[in-house]
Amino acid sequence: KAGVTQTPRYLIKTRGQQVTLSCSPISGHRSVSWYQQTPGQGLQFLFEYFSETQRNKGNFPGRFSGRQFSNSRSEMNVSTLELGDSALYLCASSPAATGPSSYNEQFFGPGTRLTVL
Amino acid sequence: GESVGLHLPTLSVQEGDNSIINCAYSNSASDYFIWYKQESGKGPQFIIDIRSNMDKRQGQRVTVLLNKTVKHLSLQIAATQPGDSAVYFCAENSGGYQKVTFGIGTKLQVIP
Numbered sequence: 278k279a280g281v282t283q284t285p286r287y288l289i290k291t292r293g294q295q296v297t298l299s300c301s302p303i304s305g306h307r308s309v310s311w312y313q314q315t316p317g318q319g320l321q322f323l324f325e326y327f328s329e330t331q332r333n334k335g336n337f338p339g340r341f342s343g344r345q346f347s348n349s350r351s352e353m354n355v356s357t358l359e360l361g362d363s364a365l366y367l368c369a370s371s372p373a374a375t376g377p378s379s380y381n382e383q384f385f386g387p388g389t390r391l392t393v394l
Numbered sequence: 395g396e397s398v399g400l401h402l403p404t405l406s407v408q409e410g411d412n413s414i415i416n417c418a419y420s421n422s423a424s425d426y427f428i429w430y431k432q433e434s435g436k437g438p439q440f441i442i443d444i445r446s447n448m449d450k451r452q453g454q455r456v457t458v459l460l461n462k463t464v465k466h467l468s469l470q471i472a473a474t475q476p477g478d479s480a481v482y483f484c485a486e487n488s489g490g491y492q493k494v495t496f497g498i499g500t501k502l503q504v505i506p
Contacts, residue, residue: 281437310492320438320483320496333493367437371492380426380487383494385437 278303281370281386289392295356298389302349302370309351310383311343314365323366326351327373355391363393402481404501413471415500417484422465424486428494429458429469433480441469441482471502479504 282301290296302309311323322335326345343353349370355362369383407413419427425446430438444451444458444467451458457470467484484497 308492310494312496319498322493322495325492327491333491335493369437369492380492382428382440382443383492385430385439387435387437 281368281384283366283368283386283389285389286387287390287392289394290358291394292358292360294358295354296358296391297352297354298366298368298391300351300353300368300370300386302351302368303384305372306370306384307349307373308371308381309345309349310369310371311351311353312367312369313337314367314388315361315363320367323353358393360393363391365390402499402501404503406503406505407474408505409474409476411474413469413474413478413502415469415471415482415484415502417467417469417497417500419465419467419484419486419497421486421488421495422462424488424495426487427458427460427467428485428487429456429467430483430485430496431478431480432483432499438483474502474504476504476506478502 284299308327310325312320314320325333329345340356345351365388367388369385371381371383428443429441431441432438442453442456442458444460449460455472459468481499481501483499485494487494
């Protein structure tokens, strides 16, 4: 079974631009979560999508948004990029977990390395 | 300018020895704890997990210990190998669906 794939793997943008990152989960997985990894803040939860609905959100500004499609593929968008948005953006997928207390193992992709100049 | 990064604790272990990586967690309501391994250029990889109603769980060459009294988690790796060199993260889930809160990580260096 193919793992989680993320595209592109590397991206360079300038301040003020916007960017869209893509994540294809493992086949059959309906939950997709996004994380930001930086040297200064470590790994931080951005948001989670399940059945095309955002059901949890981390503490990030509204410039960070996402969506999920009917095939469970997900995209995240960052608008008006800032230097501090330079990071590794990781996507993780997991099987269906219906309740808020029903955690399932997450499988991470290799990430998209975003550099903002 | 130069960014200030988190200071990752580093554990250096001789090949063949056992490794113990420690983690203090903050949320006493967390009911699920996970250890991840992250190699350079890759995403985190699941190693082992444990629920809050347990205090020990064993996998292949790895053991996780949970002490809820002092909110402490540890990962023991038996017979450490060069391929174990990586950054290890503890993480916790306290409901909130799949949201996981990660610790800062520990870098494990295996000396051949």
